[in-house]
Amino acid sequence: MQHNEDHIVSDAVEEDRKEAIGTHGSASSTGDDVEANKDNNVQRPQPLEEEKHDVNGGLGDGSEKSSTIVQAQSTLVADEPPDGGYEAWMTVVGGFCGMFVSFGWTNCMGIFLDYYQTHQLSHESTSTITWVTSLMTFMMFFGGPFIGILFDNFGPRYIILAGTLLHVFGIMMTSISTEYYQFLLAQGICSPIGTSALFHAGINSISTWFRHRRALALGIATSGASLGGVILPIMLTRLFHQLGFGWAMRICAFLILFLLIITNLTTKSRLVHRRKRFHLMDFIRPLGELPFVLTTAGTFCFFWGMFLPFSFIPSQAERYGMSATLASYMIPVLNAARFHPGRIIPPYLADLFGRFNLMILTTLFSGIIVLAIWLPTRGNAPAIVFSALYGFSSGTVVSLAPALVAQISEIREIGVRSGTYFFIVSFAALTGTPIAGALLPDPLHGSYTKLYIFCAVVMFAGAGFYLLAKIDR
Secondary structure, three states, rough: OOHHHHHHHHHHHHHHHHHHHHHHHHHHHHHHHHHHHHOOOOOOOOOHHHHHHHHHHOOOOHHHHHHHHHHHHHHHHHHHOOOOOOOHHHHHHHHHHHHHHOHHHOOOHHHHHHHHHHHOOOOHHHHHHHHHHHHHHHHHHHOOHHHHHHHHOOOHHHHHHHHHHHHHHHHEEEEEEEEHHHHHHHHHHHHHHHHHHHHHHHHHHHHHHHHOHHHHHHHHHHHHHHHHHHHHHHHHHHHHHHHHHHHHHHHHHHHHHHHHHHHHHHHOOOOOOOOOOOOOHHHHHHHHOOOHHHHHHHHHHHHHHHHHHHHHHHHHHHOOOOOOOHHOOOHHHHHHHHHHHOOOHHHHHHHHHOHHHHHHHHHHHHHHHHHHHHHHOHHHHHHHHHHHHHHHHHHHHHHHHHHHHHOOOOOHHHHHHHHHHHHHHHHHHHHHHHHHHOOOOOOOOOOOOHHHHHHHHHHHHHHHHHHHHHHHH
């Protein structure tokens, strides 16, 4: 159908151009003809005043129709993402660095939870401590609608700059924190607001450059989160022991600042952003579309359980006999599996075989391995195997989630619709870990069975919602 429409438009343009030439002579000659005449120094006869007025004044029906059709055709071409090019791939590079320091930093939550339980916040309950780490994910997704508004109006430049300042400042303040409320404000609110700006501005910018290879581009960018989840936990663990908590956090802040300079210099949006009036209904309207609601519900359910292994794998491994040193490497193992195979290969396949199809399969796979491997795990080898497999499957889900939203959205509404999507999902990220903490009051001595079952059930529910969304759209 699109090919036929383009063919009709082209014929209309050619017919109108011929009509204009037949009526007005040389006054309607094309730009290529003019350049050729200049090069050959050929003098063409000048049109009469009436003809000039007819053409340049817009009174000729043929030229006016031609101009309108050409303008409409140019708009269609301009709205089509190029799916490549220097600026497009540099935006992916910027998104990679931004994901490294935003989502990659959030992937360290298990390291912080384990450390705080035995150091600064050892006098607090597990459920209380988890509010700090769950706020790291909640605030990052919760900012979606607000970042979406700013992105649609102003583009990514100032959003990323503000995110850089807030994220680095929050980490620096965490390095000198001693009280629970200080950790809550610095690490749970200030820094995550910055990561939210970086995360949403990055994925929205990339989505404007790609269409057919969008899942691949987003997969490459979000693999930065997995690489950050490998490097940063190891870096933090070693620095905690060698230099102490304060300097460990400050060194990480300087590394993050360096990478964010790259992000600020490379991330661009393909669209021309103009200020628009704010309409609350722009965010509510997508909720009237059943495919959008079902897709959001699927991601909500999966995110409810997704972060539980990130938070509890180290303590669970220690609970069943693993050394504290080896247990601290479970998060890097998990994120290593997400880095290349989990983030890039499945999104590439998703562009070929269907994004919803792959999302359903990987969500089901995540729930199955929670019950089949994590639940009966009582040794080092099964814990390592589970970390690797879960890293692969969860990495696929995270990298495909933005691509699903883009697939069921008009490109110029991507900021608003992604904002609504992640705003709702953020409440799953906020409540999932505290619910698990309530189900497991003593991570180093208690039973993990209730946590396992909760994690698997919500993942299976997510797969069901994705299946319904695929059927309905």
